[in-house]
Amino acid sequence: MSTEKKSVLILGGGLAGLTAAKRLTDKGFQVKVLEKRDIFGGKVSAWRDEEGDWIESGTHCFFGAYSVLYDLMREIRTDHAVGWKDHQLTYTLAGGERFTFNTWDLPSPLHLLPAIVKNGYFTLGEMAAFSKSLIPLALKKDKYPPTQDHLTFAEWAKEKKFGNRLMEKMFRPMALALKFIPPEEISAKIILDVTETFYRIPDASRMGFLKGSPQEYLHQPLIDYSTSKGAIFKNNITVDELLFDGTEINGVQLRNGEILTADYYLCALPIHNLRKVLPDRLKQHDPFFGGLYNLEGVPVISVQIWYDKEITTADNVLFSPDGVIPVYANLARTTPDYATLRGEPFIGKTRFEFCVAPAKKLMGLSREEIIRLVDQSVRNCYPETSKGAKILKSTLVKIPQSVYAPLPYMEQYRPTQKTPLHNLFIAGGFSQQLYYDSMGGAVMSANLAVDGIVNHHSHAH
Ligand SMILES: Cc1cc2nc3c(=O)[nH]c(=O)nc-3n(C[C@H](O)[C@H](O)[C@H](O)COP(=O)(O)OP(=O)(O)OC[C@H]3O[C@@H](n4cnc5c(N)ncnc54)[C@H](O)[C@@H]3O)c2cc1C
Secondary structure (H helix, E strand, C coil), X not given: CCCCCCEEEEECCEHHHHHHHHHHHHCCCEEEEECCCCCCEHHHCEEECCCCCEEECCCCCEECCCHHHHHHHHHCCCHHHEEECCCEEEEECHHHCEEXXXXXXXXXCHHHHHHHHCCCCCCHHHHHHHHHHCHHHHHHHHHCHHHHXXXXXXXXXXXXXXXXXXHHHHHHHHHHHHHCCCCCCCEHHHHHHHHHHHHHCXXXXXXXXXXXXXXXXXXXXXXXXXXXXXXEEECCCCEEEEEECCCCEEEEEECCCCEECCCEEEECCCHHHHHHHCCHHHHHHCHHHHHHHHCCECCEEEEEEEECCCCCCCCCXXXXXXXXXXXXXXXXXXXXXXXXECCEECCCCEEEEEEECCCCCCCCCCHHHHHHHHHHHHHHHCCCCCCCCCEEEEEEEEECCCCECCCXXXXXXXXXXXXXXXXXXXXXXXXXXXXXXXXXXHHHHHHHHHHHHHHHHHHHC
16 A cells, blocks of 8 residues: 555635644645635735735624533644633623623523623513424524524514514514624524524623734634644635546646645635636536535625724624624723734723624725714613714725625525545535534535545545
8 A cells, every 4th residue: 555645735725724734634644735815815814014014804702602622622733822802792782781691600591691680681571482482493403503594583573473573573684794794694504503503502692803914813722723733825826627538627726826636625715816716617417516606705895993092992893783893892802912002002092893794785985984974873772882983093904805705595505515426525614514604614524525525535435
């Protein structure tokens, strides 16, 4: 038997690609990762601007549910870098109104009791109507959400009649925070899946933030680990096409004219980029690959604003149904390394990072217009503490196609990591796994793709 290492080319150096690289080098494969940008990390990437401040593709919350991500972080010794916050969800409303869903350290479903009986905003009648709508979920558990993929969440809620206020004030920002699309677009399956998990596993909904940048606590440690075991990471390399000989993939065509070959090819690209590199022959004739053309990426905008006053002391994720900032955080509180401005300590003031969504209609606006809308939303939600607050700095990142859009009927098109071609595998948040397009999903998809390659390799020998 040959002792030569089998080679894997990984296309895309986002979290899925970097995870797969680590897992495959651990299994003894010779790995090369090709990334088109000059930085790794994809949608979780972060970089310093010319003034030394970290800019992120987006605010990233770590849910307790992502056990596969924490396994990975333990292996690269960075699990200590997740700072867990109080187990609660706070909603900030126009006019300074607030409500908070607290969670108690009790077994399911008792952990949700305080959220139902003393959230300070919804009446017991509203919460009772909502609890009633969840009876099928309580009875059928995880078997129920997949049966509701034909409805948007708004359609599902209308059927269940649980009331407009819950939809507008709680579920609208939740849908926007989760997948950047409103309840009229998101499949009911997604919200029900998340609700079911939070209901069943008390710690699943606990949230944390990295103590600093994902570049320092995730991507670089992953790259360093794999490099020390022989993996090669190439940035500024764009893959143009997978080459197909009618039976298998026999190379990748790079934009720089080179062709690279390997024993296995693992595509860890976003869905819109995966579609671009697939050879015409595959997409037209194979239903597995043809199905990918139904999946689309969602636009989203990330904004940071540094204010000269402490507008909120909240050291946690915040939601807002009013305005354009469904989910945000004061990084000067949540993320210790980010309590800075232009390299100087930034204490007792506010460094907000916002996820701005839905972004479809905002993508064409200028930077100034978007910052103005965000600032307006802040001042609406904090009429008192924002009085007289001045903006010291703002940054903005537009992502035209971010996570895949989980619209009704899309679940059937999410590909498995194993493809009909024996030497081609797929990873990425959009591929089939429990966590949808998220950090947990990216890691789980990579784990599954690696299992597929390892299985194929061991059967071939
Ligand atoms: C604003 C925002 C906020 C988010 N918040 C959260 C959150 O709070 N919690 C959470 O869990 N998840 C969150 N997510 C989702 C999470 O970031 C993604 O699900 C995850 O990062 C997907 O990783 P991936 O590796 O599958 O894809 P990607 O990160 O997209 O990686 C794909 C990589 O492929 C590269 N690439 C593309 N085309 C080519 C090519 N032709 N050749 C070579 N390389 C190529 C890209 O540059 C990229 O680096 C958020 C996403 C965004 C955008």
